[in-house]
Amino acid sequence: MTAPSRRERLRAATIAEIKQAARRRLVDHGPAAISLRAIAREMGMTAPALYRYFPSLEALVTELVADLLDEMTDSMEAARDAEPEGDIRARLYAVTRAFREWAITHRPEFTLIFANPLPSLGHPNTRRDPRQPDCLAGTRYGDVFARLFVELWQRRPFPVPSREELPPGLLAQLDRYRELTGTPLPTGALYVFLSCWVRLYGMVALEVFGHLHFALDEIEPMFEAEVARLARRLHLDPPATIR
Amino acid sequence: MTAPSRRERLRAATIAEIKQAARRRLVDHGPAAISLRAIAREMGMTAPALYRYFPSLEALVTELVADLLDEMTDSMEAARDAEPEGDIRARLYAVTRAFREWAITHRPEFTLIFANPLPSLGHPNTRRDPRQPDCLAGTRYGDVFARLFVELWQRRPFPVPSREELPPGLLAQLDRYRELTGTPLPTGALYVFLSCWVRLYGMVALEVFGHLHFALDEIEPMFEAEVARLARRLHLDPPATIR
DNA sequence: ATCCATAGTTAACGCCTGTAACTTAAGTAA
């Protein structure tokens, strides 16, 4: 646990600068512009030097994705913590809106994270290694939603499907997930959680990918309407303030 | 309207073969493997020859996307037409399931269509030209859903939010969309349509992109549960057979 | 003062898109 040496500090700074340059290229020139040569050029270096810091372009992108997920999670947590601790309703709204806000103000980054858009990520839809940093970061942002959801359930339980109402195949999987995570939520609430996540993701992804522009050009009112419907489903209105 | 000349036939066949090779590379080796040289190699040609048929790689990919959308639409229409004409419930179920079925049996293609994953598509989230073939094809598959939805509404109207219940900003946009398309649906039903589309898309996209594997490994039961909930929302159960 | 790991370099291989200039073959008109 000694203080980092001068070498280590310089190295960390260089790594940060590389990822910064990569992100700048992503934002300014699209995902295809993330290239070692271009990054090195921006930094006044040559491309092979970057191999001292990352074993490959793909590894660099993977770390960048993890950083972006962390940043998104941070902004969601900040929005949550700006609301009083007892006001779960306000906190859920805040986190939900922060998710969309980050997505639409960071479209290239969101696309990189959620739609495997980079050639260097190789053939999509191959099983990922859960020990990879981007997968770990992936669980973090999910937990922000999950923890609030659990809190809401414990303080103001809402109606959820009974075990009998869930199809057996789904019930078994959700039970397994329940054991795996040790969540206090009943299985039916897990289903509701996933269902809400599907709608939130669908809404934001469709907006970012531009697949709602055939009908709407300003998506926010539709988003707010959907969030309000989600809130009603969770019996979140009227305000669920406690204490 | 004369019969196509020999030249024209050969040319069309070559174009088809190029797109076929491009798709084979997409499926077998991922989106990054769609390169003019690789395609030309597979066809026993040289890369510059392909410029006789497409002005650029990007144009080729755009046409491929349009073809894939058409194929997806065809399979949805086939599933629809396999059900009796009067049984709207069965037809809606069939189209919905066909959408998912095509997506999960054609994951690379679905990803290419719905998540801008290709470098050659350039910077994502720039406004597309609606005259582009892929945008035209995009409206076709939406119409499959839309027409059934209208038919259902006309024969078995379901509850929809009143104009007063919709936030003004959303109402105005939906009214404009209503005029633009001349649909017989009331504005509230348009909202329900979009809302259903969001949930269906969210479910399928999350499955294809692998963002549900943190909880589930077999997604079909969850999909069926969500579809059942959508059906209930449309008062689709019990069976809405007519005639 | 010496040694060595680290961070950088240049050179090269084999991909890639895209353009220019050239050849060949087919279709068309005199």
Next chain:
DNA sequence: TTACTTAAGTTACAGGCGTTAACTATGGAT
């Protein structure tokens, strides 16, 4: 049939890419 035109293909090349190998300079530790 011959001559002209055009389409479809070729090679050559410019410039960008990831990655490896071999080499150099330099800062820190012994």
